[in-house]
Amino acid sequence: MSIRESGRRLRLRRTGRIPPDARVRHYDELGEEAQVLVRELAGRPRTAPEPGELDDGDVVKFTDYYRVRAR
Template identity: 75%
Template sequence: MSLRDTGRRVRLRRTGRIPSDAGVRHYDELSDDEQGVVRELAGEPWTAPEIGELDDGDVVKFTDYYLIRSR
C-alpha cells in the first residue's frame, strides 16, 4: 500500500481507550510505507500525509495504542 495523495494529514495520538467502532490494526499488519509513518509519528507532535487504509478514528497497536487523527 502506498501513501495516498489526498491532501489530508494524519497525526498519531497515544490512547488508553479504544472506541468500540474503531478499526484496530497491529503494526506488523501494516505495509512498509504505513509502518514507516507510524514509527515516525508515534509519540511525536508531527503530521504526515494520509497513509494507506488507515482512516480517522482507527487505532494502531505499536509500542502503545495510537489513535489516527486525520484532517
Template identity: 70%
Template sequence: MRETDRRIRVRRVGLIPDDARVRHFDELDEDAQAAVSELAGRPRTGRETGDLDDGDVVKFTDYYQIRAR
C-alpha cells in the same frame, strides 16, 4: 492507494473507542508502518497513507489512534 492532501496525527490513547478498527503494526503496509514509527508520540503530522483511516487504532509500542484532517 488513495491520493489525498490530508495529514495524519498519531496519538497515544488509553481507551479504545468501541467502534474503532484496531490493527497490529505488523499488519500494516510499509508506508503505514513508516508513518506510525515516525509520528508515534511526537507532536507533528505526516502525509496520509492508504492503509490507515481516521479513527483507526494501531497496536505499536502502545495503542495509538490515527487522526486525519
C-alpha cells in the same frame, strides 16, 4: 508514500481508551510505508501525509495504542 486525493494530514495520539467501533490495526499487519509512518509519528507532535491504509479514528497497536487523527 501514497497520498490520498483528499490531501489530508495524519497524526497519531497515544490513547488508553479504544472506542468499541474503532478498527484496531496491529503494526505488523500494516504495509511497509504505513509502518514507517507509524514509527516516525508515534509519540511525536508531528503530522504526515495520510497513507491509504489508515483512516481517521483507526487505532494502531505499536509500542502502545495510538489513535489516528486525520484532517
